[in-house]
Amino acid sequence: MSRDEVDRTLARLRDEKERISTALLELEAHHGYQLLEGAALDGGTRRVQSEVRAGMASLWGLFDLYGRALGAAEDLRARHPKPGQAQLTELTRLLAGPSVELPVTEVPLERRTLLSVPSGEKLTLRAAVERMTPLYEEVAQAVAALDTVWSVLLSRLAEVEAERRAAEVLLDSLGEAEPELDRLRADLDAVAALVRGDPMALARGDRADTGRLDTIRTGLAEVRRRLEEAERVRDGFADRLRGVAGVLDLLRRTEAETRRVRDEVLAKIASPVLPDLPDMSASLADRLAAVGRPGQGAAPRGGWTDLAARVADLEKAANGALERARETAGVIRGLLERREELRGRLDAYRVKAARLGHAEDAELARIYDRARAMLWTSPCDLRKATVTLSEYQQAINARAKGTNR
Structure with a gap:
């Protein structure tokens, strides 16, 4: 290569390296990849997890070797502003020749011979990219297929569990027994363990089978309707609980909006000084759930007066948290x-x-x-x-x- 050819090739390869790095990082940031990365899995989903992890390890390994070869060429060019023939020959070898040496363990068994020297296979930079391309496609396809199934299942599971929680809150507030809810909870726990541990067991081709979850949700909805009817005798108390729940819903939305604005600020404003994010909705929701458990019998433990005081305190805390969350959102949005x-x-x-x-x-x-x-x-x-x-x-x-x- 001439000096101009070397410089053009280096510029092209730098851009190529940047695009490969971006693609790999985006793949690791993919929702499906993140689900795989942080989960303890079983069955077919565990096999997918192992294959994806092995594929990503190979991709990053090849990319690292690719980057080292390219870096060697960049260093050599930087040391010789006016490269002579010897430097141009070496630059040509690094940029167009077999400059990417794989570890021995990376050489497929079928490419080894009985008397082969125990050294790694050598690839050109172009061949290294061609080796990475199908690996990337395999990993990306596996992640996308899993994400399609798992996201649907997790979303439906969240809906069913919300239905269950709503029924449980009603049941606890009444202090009654409900055998049908116990049965449905056991069914839901079994399906939930499968969704979280081996979602591919609930896949039908490239689609998620939500039949079992839908059946449980229908049963829970019917239980909830019966419990709501039973709760009508205590409308006054229930109205106050619903009022707090409404404030908490506003608080959850405000906290979510604050996080969204925070993320926008972090993307658009350099080194912003931000207040702590509001995060009270979950603990207040727990308090609300606790207040909604009056215990067994016609009256709550401690009497209705005590319970009313606890509700008043919760109302004050919820309204105060909502006001502070709105103030925080305004401060962050102010940037x-x-x-x-x-x-x-x-x-x-x-x-x-x-x-x-x-x-x-x-x-x-x-x-x-x-x-x-x-x-x-x-x-x-x-x-x-x-x-x-x-x-x-x-x-x-x-x-x-x-x-x-």
Whole structure:
């Protein structure tokens, strides 16, 4: 290769390496991969997990060797701004020749011979990519297939478990026995263990079979309707519980919105100083569930007065948590609003500069372009953008004073 050919090849391979790295990281971040990575599995799903982990290990191993070979070429080129024939020959070998040496364990058995030297197979960079491509496709297809089945099952399971929890709350509040609910709970526990431990056992081809979960959900819905009818005798108390539940629902949504805004801020604002995220809905929901268990008999343990006081305390705590969550969301959202405010001020200053006759001022244009680039780039460094905007304002004001003189 000539020096220009080497440089063009290096640029292309750097881009290729970046794209491969991005693809592998995105695969690891895939919802299905994350489900596999953190689960203790059985049966066919465990085999998928093992195959995916082995495939990813091979992919990262090949990618590491690929990166080392490319890095060696980059280092050599960097050390020789004007490479001679010897350097060009070595660069050609690294970039186009068999420069990626696999460990002996990576050489397939069928490619070994009785008298072969115990050294790894050598691949070109292109061959290494061709080796990685089918591996990546196999892993991606396995992850996608599993995710399709598992996501449906987990979503349906969450719905059925919510139905069960609703029935349990009602039953506990009444202090009664319900044999049918006990039977359905046992059925649900068995199916839930299968969904979480071996979801592929509930797959039919590339689709999830939710039949057992649907049957349990229908039974739970019927139990819940009977319990709701029994609860009508205590509407006054139930209304207060529902009021707290409504506040907690608002709190859950506010906390979720706060997390969403936090994620947006982290993506759009550089090094933001953020308050702690509100996280009270779960503990307050537990308290609500506890208040909703009056115990056996017509009256709760401790009497209805005591229970009413506990509900009042819970109402106060829930409303206070909701107010604080809204305040936190506003503080975090304020960073995005601050960026929009700075953008508006920048445009206003530009209009002012034009009105003063400095629309073509090269220095002002440079400061404006710098500020605009900061404010329209994610993540945005608000501190630097504010300083640059202030510099732009001061430059305009300085010219305005000069004009007035």
